Amino acid sequence: MTGKAYLVGAGPGRADLITVRGLTVLRQADAVLYDRLIPPELLDEAPTHAERIFVGKRPGRHALRQEAINELLVRLVRDGLQVVRLKGGDPCVFGHVSEEAAALAAAGLSYEIVPGISSAIGVPAYAGIPLTRRGAAAAFAVVTAHEASEAASSIDWCVLAAMPTLVVLMALTRLDAVCARLISAGRDPQTPATLISRGTTAQQRVLRATLSTLPDAQLHAELPPPAVLVVGEVAALTDTLAWFDPTSVPEHHMLWEDE
Numbered sequence: 001m002t003g004k005a006y007l008v009g010a011g012p013g014r015a016d017l018i019t020v021r022g023l024t025v026l027r028q029a030d031a032v033l034y035d036r037l038i039p040p041e042l043l044d045e046a047p048t049h050a051e052r053i054f055v056g057k058r059p060g061r062h063a064l065r066q067e068a069i070n071e072l073l074v075r076l077v078r079d080g081l082q083v084v085r086l087k088g089g090d091p092c093v094f095g096h097v098s099e100e101a102a103a104l105a106a107a108g109l110s111y112e113i114v115p116g117i118s119s120a121i122g123v124p125a126y127a128g129i130p131l132t133r134r135g136a137a138a139a140f141a142v143v144t145a146h147e148a149s150e151a152a153s154s155i156d157w158c159v160l161a162a163m164p165t166l167v168v169l170m171a172l173t174r175l176d177a178v179c180a181r182l183i184s185a186g187r188d189p190q191t192p193a194t195l196i197s198r199g200t201t202a203q204q205r206v207l208r209a210t211l212s213t214l215p216d217a218q219l220h221a222e223l224p225p226p227a228v229l230v231v232g233e234v235a236a237l238t239d240t241l242a243w244f245d246p247t248s249v250p251e252h253h254m255l256w257e258d259e
């Protein structure tokens with residue numbers, strides 16, 4: 001049988017937020033390569049014969065280098081296997097998909113990208129926060145917080161500060177830098193800012209503040225990673241539209257990311 005790789009988005013956390021296509025290919029996999037932020041129930045969906053290979057970061061140990069993951073993917077597909085590369089959220093949003101697809105393409109192997117619900121969109125939704133809103137927010141941007149502490153960032157923070165809605169991923173350890181950078185780039189310090197931790201799961205927690213008060217509020221609240229930050233008028237909608245009760249979903253033992 002000809003091998004093929006499927007670069008699959010697992011969705012933002014809750015297992016049944018994977019797409020039907022993602023679940024279909026997972027159920028036909030011979031090998032599954034996965035990292036952190038993958039609901040464990042999803043691994044049970046792969047056939048019993050499928051090899052399950054963890055390629056993420058382990059505490060105190062280095063993550064497998066991206067090149068090593070690429071090589072592993074290529075080798076397994078060359079061996080004729082149906083390989084699912086399972087990634088948190090959407091594989092095309094801060095998911096290294098281009099590197100893995102490029103390695104497969106260079107080796108002349110076939111692959112398919114199966115989109116998933118990105119945490120950038122799905123996690124705010126679970127806190128009652130739509131990213132756009134008629135009359136108030138007609139555009140949004142998604143950025144990684146790494147850029148806020150990069151002196152050589154190519155991102156224009158004045159443009160980000162002017163976005164009606166800004167979603168910041170990997171924000172927890174750089175919350176001070178992100179809020180300060182947005183304020184110094186011209187964003188009103190009173191702008192609503194909401195942090196959502198471990199979204200869509202039984203451990204979801206929401207911290208609603210403003211750009212100027214959020215870093216202090218988080219010092220006290222200590223929301224654990226991973227977390228999504230939403231900045232903009234829509235971030236206040238969690239006050240009235242929060243609908244998700246985390247106790248309504250079963251606990252699962254996710255390997256949470258340590259940013």
Ligand SMILES: C[S@@+](CC[C@H](N)C(=O)[O-])C[C@H]1O[C@@H](n2cnc3c(N)ncnc32)[C@H](O)[C@@H]1O
Pocket residue numbers: 012013037087088089090091092093094095117118119120123168169170171196197198199200226227228257259
């Ligand atoms: C390396 S990025 C990968 C993003 C992923 N490809 C996606 O589309 O969601 C990891 C970041 O996603 C966010 N994230 C992922 N899952 C999350 C969840 N369940 N709750 C809150 N944030 C989450 C956090 O900001 C985390 O630091």
